[in-house]
Amino acid sequence: MTEETTHRRSGGRAARQAARAHAHAQTVPFLTRKLAPFEVLSEEGLATIEANADTLLAEVGLEFLDDHALATFREAGADVTGTRVRFPRGMCRQIVQASAPRQFTQYARNPERNVQIGGDATVFAPAYGSPFVRDLDGGRRYGTIEDFRNFVKLAYSHPHMHHSGGTVCEPVNLPVNKRHFDMVEAHLRYSDKAFMGSVTRPDRAQDTVDMARIVFGAGFMEDHPVILSLCNANSPLVWDSLMLGAARTYAEANQAVLLTPFILAGAMAPVTAAATVTQTLAEALGGMAYVQLVRPGAPVVFGSFASSISMQSGAPTFGTPEPALVLYAMAALARRLGVPFRSGGSLCGSKIPDAQAAYESAATLQPTVLAGVNFVLHAAGWLEGGLTMGYEKFILDADQCGMMGTFVNGIDMSENGQAMDTLLTNGPSNHYLGTAHTLANFETAFYRSDIADNNSFEQWLDEGSLDAPARANRIWKKMLDEYQQPAMDEGTSEALAEYITRRKAEFPDSDT
């Protein structure tokens, strides 16, 4: 199904306009890659990494700061001493391969926006977790729930974002212990794309599940994952109780969990790529094995967030070549394991959407797609090492995601693609602008960027010499102006509001 169809059925003036604006682009609910992934390690190299990860899991093991996890692993046959769990070689892999799905569907409120997680699918979701937001008009400031809703609306309206994401920015103007209600509500009300749940505490994960049950139905959710949530390891080699508790809550509800070692190599792992890959594999295996023991068959995603640091200042760095190598290797290891893989995005260290931001983002996003990443968090908006969510950056990145959608289709070798008729009849010296073949393929011939300015220098001058962020600024404002909320059944809407009001009244506001 095309994005155009999706938009039309889901209604809304903005959606229809977006559909028309992007009718030329091959927009789809998620990408289906037709190209084999790029490989940076041989089979032998990958097997060596796997053996090293097994050695690490057996000899050093992982810390699980969670009683349920310790008891679970003890029962499953691991060597548990205090909070340290050591795994017989191959144990985690066997547990994961015994029951974790190779791929699954995450269901969206609009079924035409369901996304496939795994296999040859790639799903783009907005950046996640920044306390700050930035736009050209107001500069950098703390995020609010209004910003949060804006980014949900932008991701909903944008034809190249497949997913609503999670903490698209921190709504810092709301109390820490209640903001998850407003965040989850925003995803459920202002978008109909698939979304991510709260993971900051197990009870907040439970609220997410309960709110989703109001919208999707408890029965439906028993065998249809509608929530995908991000649980990070505390690298090196530690899983804490908050993350494990959230993961357990989701797994028990048969909702999907993304288990991601978050590693700045040189700080949370050794400085070399092979060692970072080994450690990431070991940590992710432990996390995924736990989820499979909690509920065999619950959907899990193997995550890897790896970047480098400046060896001078210790500052995180992005878009450098080493994390790209790590990403390619991790994706290959996830394929060998047979689970969906999350990594990459449009990462950068730049404070502003300048050339540094774009080079670094491209140096992350292209490996992301060529490696065959299945779920791409941080695909749009990321600035300043994740501290800031940028309005203009979101628009600029999403345009690049659109280009990836064309790229992954590869070269059309159909008769129309080969175009031998026109090649054999056009003749030397004659241009192709007006040939029947060109006219027949006019609409879909090339990806059309809404942001790139390809006009003459003189025309560009006449139009105010705008740079790319200035053009992106106009686009996000227009998208928000034209946004129309997707319809929600009135009873559902009221029940959701009632749940939030009731739960918020049950305990006092707090900023922890």
Place this chain on the structure above:
Amino acid sequence: MTEETTHRRSGGRAARQAARAHAHAQTVPFLTRKLAPFEVLSEEGLATIEANADTLLAEVGLEFLDDHALATFREAGADVTGTRVRFPRGMCRQIVQASAPRQFTQYARNPERNVQIGGDATVFAPAYGSPFVRDLDGGRRYGTIEDFRNFVKLAYSHPHMHHSGGTVCEPVNLPVNKRHFDMVEAHLRYSDKAFMGSVTRPDRAQDTVDMARIVFGAGFMEDHPVILSLCNANSPLVWDSLMLGAARTYAEANQAVLLTPFILAGAMAPVTAAATVTQTLAEALGGMAYVQLVRPGAPVVFGSFASSISMQSGAPTFGTPEPALVLYAMAALARRLGVPFRSGGSLCGSKIPDAQAAYESAATLQPTVLAGVNFVLHAAGWLEGGLTMGYEKFILDADQCGMMGTFVNGIDMSENGQAMDTLLTNGPSNHYLGTAHTLANFETAFYRSDIADNNSFEQWLDEGSLDAPARANRIWKKMLDEYQQPAMDEGTSEALAEYITRRKAEFPDSDT
């Protein structure tokens, strides 16, 4: 040999400083790729393209607007009618494969900067051919010979540029019919890296050869290519006498020729990728076959410059996904043919070094490297579809080229790379910043960008909130300030000057 060694032996304060600044980076005279290229077409798809190109060469053929070429092809057995040459299937391929070298060395004035053209080597050269230059201080203006010399000096000083390039900008302040003397002189005097010669007329190509003979010796050049020159087809399907004459001049002197169909798909070729690839292959085969007939064994490079156009305005567009697909396919076809391949670069349509420029450049440079391109013209400086050479853009792009140098080494699977000792002894929760392994790998652990700002937001504010071009502006000025000319034997220097003075006096200035 490392770039550090190269710099030290070649002398010069600037070179030594550059060596120190980049001692951390693994800088080398050219990249040696350790990763297998990314493929977008199957063997079957590539064979279909080859068959289609043969059909095009047999049924439509190519126009050769050059009597020598027509006579040469007639003698070789092609069907020549007027200026149209039709080739029996497989003829061009057989001619090329019979004598064209799979790879060759282009010799530089400094032998430690000799570059390998072909095989697993990738060589970065500056952008080529722009009438305008741009810097942050003066904006956009016509290029002068001073700008030309500046870019030669920057390419000489930059550790990630392997080659001096050719028309690094048009020296518009010099007469058209004599500026080649000053351009070639600049490459010979102000750099000791390999360079490109004039191709605008056969006699200018001969001047290039004669000037190079003064510096390298006529005997040496008989079996050592020191000039690589760019001859473009007039797509679709035409080779003109100026380009063919220049190619013949270089081939007769056993100097290297790059034969490049320059195609904006939709205008000079059909809009589809497969057809653009077919036409490019046919045109390049014809050009390379001619050079091999002129002098069997003369080094040739298979070139492809392909981009797209805006179907609304007809303006050229860059960094879109379709040209990336074409690039990958062309590189695979060149490998099958068994000749070195030139394509890609840091192409963009943006007028300024903003996020558009960077995204588009990255969307060209990454495929360039992953496809295994051997000679990368336009690797640094390109703006505005090639109309402008940017000082800041040059610095920004060259930094990306440096990152590619790290990327192509792949993942180090040595014992030190695997780092099992440190993984097994560091333990959970403990950071790696001070481990023996980190300290031992401190210098070479990660690529260090001179341009990226990874400092805190507050520090960045304190330092003036500079964007990437503002930082690049400081770098190129510092490099020019610290530039020191590589030594040249006094007799050679005088002979070169005498040649130029004499030749310039032989005919009046003209702007055609």
